[in-house]
Amino acid sequence: MPDELARSLTIAIVPGVNPGKWTKTWSERHPRTRLEVLPISDAEQHDVLTSGRADMVFARMPVDTTSLHAIRLYDEVTVVVAECDHPISVVDAVSLAKLDDETVLSEPLSQIVDLIVAGGGVTVVPQSVARQFSRKDVVVRPVTDAPPSTVALVWPRSVESAAISEFIGIVRGRTARSSRSG
Numbered sequence: 001m002p003d004e005l006a007r008s009l010t011i012a013i014v015p016g017v018n019p020g021k022w023t024k025t026w027s028e029r030h031p032r033t034r035l036e037v038l039p040i041s042d043a044e045q046h047d048v049l050t051s052g053r054a055d056m057v058f059a060r061m062p063v064d065t066t067s068l069h070a071i072r073l074y075d076e077v078t079v080v081v082a083e084c085d086h087p088i089s090v091v092d093a094v095s096l097a098k099l100d101d102e103t104v105l106s107e108p109l110s111q112i113v114d115l116i117v118a119g120g121g122v123t124v125v126p127q128s129v130a131r132q133f134s135r136k137d138v139v140v141r142p143v144t145d146a147p148p149s150t151v152a153l154v155w156p157r158s159v160e161s162a163a164i165s166e167f168i169g170i171v172r173g174r175t176a177r178s179s180r181s182g
Contacts, residue, residue, distance in 0.1 A: 008034040009163040012054035016128030025170045061150040068154045075148035076126040079140050089139040
């Protein structure tokens with residue numbers, strides 16, 4: 001199998017996704033095939049495939065799958081992030097209706113926490129993204145009626161390769177000795 005694999009495989013990841021268990025397994029099984037992990041924004045997840053910058057993407061659904069394969073991996077709770085003195089801080093969870101009068105920010109992640117702390121609003125994100133905001137001056141609460149954030153592995157339908165097939169097998173839990181056809 002190693003002789004059939006490309007020299008490298010590029011996997012893009014959106015914020016909050018941690019592919020560590022799969023990339024570690026890849027490195028153990030295929031040490032001669034470099035696996036590059038490319039951090040991208042949610043907005044780039046389709047374009048990175050169509051441009052050829054990545055072979056596969058750990059993406060957040062929905063993604064237009066007209067030209068892409070997708071394997072749904074897991075769902076995440078959607079949460080709201082607010083500054084620590086915000087009224088949200090005294091409740092265990094909130095509904096979307098409670099956020100109707102809020103300024104909901106969608107700025108780049110690198111800037112959003114400072115805006116929240118400055119009283120500029122709140123943000124609604126998947127729980128794994130909110131973990132990146134682990135600071136004493138913000139609070140995170142589940143949004144009870146928000147849809148979950150679904151993470152999927154996606155890749156172009158037009159591309160077939162041994163490396164992609166092998167990575168799919170790893171993600172699906174196939175052992176090194178199990179057949180790819182099974």
